[in-house]
Amino acid sequence: MKNNLLKIFTKGLFIENPVFILMLGLCSVLAVSVSVINALGMTLAFTFVIVLSELTISLIRNWIPKTLRIPIFIVIIASFVTILQFLLQAYLPALNKSLGIFIPLIVVNCIIIGRIESFASKRPVVESILDGLGISLGYGIAIVLIAVVREILGSGSILGIQLFGSSFQPALMFILPPGAFLVIGIEIGALNAFMKKYNKKVCSR
């Protein structure tokens, strides 16, 4: 039982990593992985929305008519996103400013609706919360890994701290979408290579 719960949590990290394996919601990944601080902020916002949405939908899953499920999912996700935006405007205006348009766009993030459709609408509450947390952590790890590379190469800084002297000319391409695709592609490749090696080791044992 405990093992099962752990499995639900950890599958979001690798086996079903929303960015590197499922490759869902890449649009917002491109946009927020420009800097590490944005990636961390987005992870927090994303966690808030996905955990609360999965929790709510799992609670009411027996009262959702099948034909109405998508509109109801959207209403619930959109409400949490709007609540999040009010809270950010009131208490963390700096984060709200730096994430800007990407907060409202969490509504249409397909990772969230995907997890709700395939998981939270069928499973009990505790499992759904763990699923939300695992997926958020996997999402966070992925976008921070992408953001680290992009910020160092594209802005010459990490967490806003300049790493090189003022004569350093950063590669502008890495903060533009093409650079993001390159970084995502290379990181997915590296992860696949690692998984292959790891799986071989496991099998040969």
Place this chain on the structure above:
Amino acid sequence: MKTNPTKQIVKLGIILSIYCIVAALALSVTYSVTLPKIQEQQRLSTERSMKSVYPNASSFSVVTNENNDELFCSIEVESGVLIDSLYMANDSNSSLIGFVVKASSQGYGGLIMFVYGINPDKTIEAVSIIEQTETPGLGANVYKSSFLDQFSKKNVTDSFIVKQDVTPITASTITSKALTNGIKKSVDFLLEHHQEMTDEK
């Protein structure tokens, strides 16, 4: 089992409305709780920007006419450029240091809201960005002093043309133009319509 389709539609409609009503209630509660805090934050951020333009000013007051009505309240100077309000910056002896203009201009990714100071000698004191939603890493660098500092002490009668007397942000010409144009157009409008500003003091 055959169900009456009209009945089915009505039933589904009622269920969906119930969900929407609950969501709306939750939203309105959050909104009313956070609204005062949000307004407070907006006021603070405007004040901070005004203070960064005139650090020595002790008070900022809205410019009004004889009837105490606010002059220059949300005036669209040209499409995309809006003067939000005009303030006078006074020092501790309540003598005028300059005018602070709060304005906005349509940028690449939405409105850029900014404040700037006009000195009595018709130069720009400084520019400060309140809010912007430009592309992160590119146009969003509009708030950096490396770009904004070039406006300081600039004469308002200068031409304000990007790539001539204004150096744009790398790869963000639209953002640079939006801000430059926003300043120039609002300054021209104010000089034309606000007599006091042109009077040398």
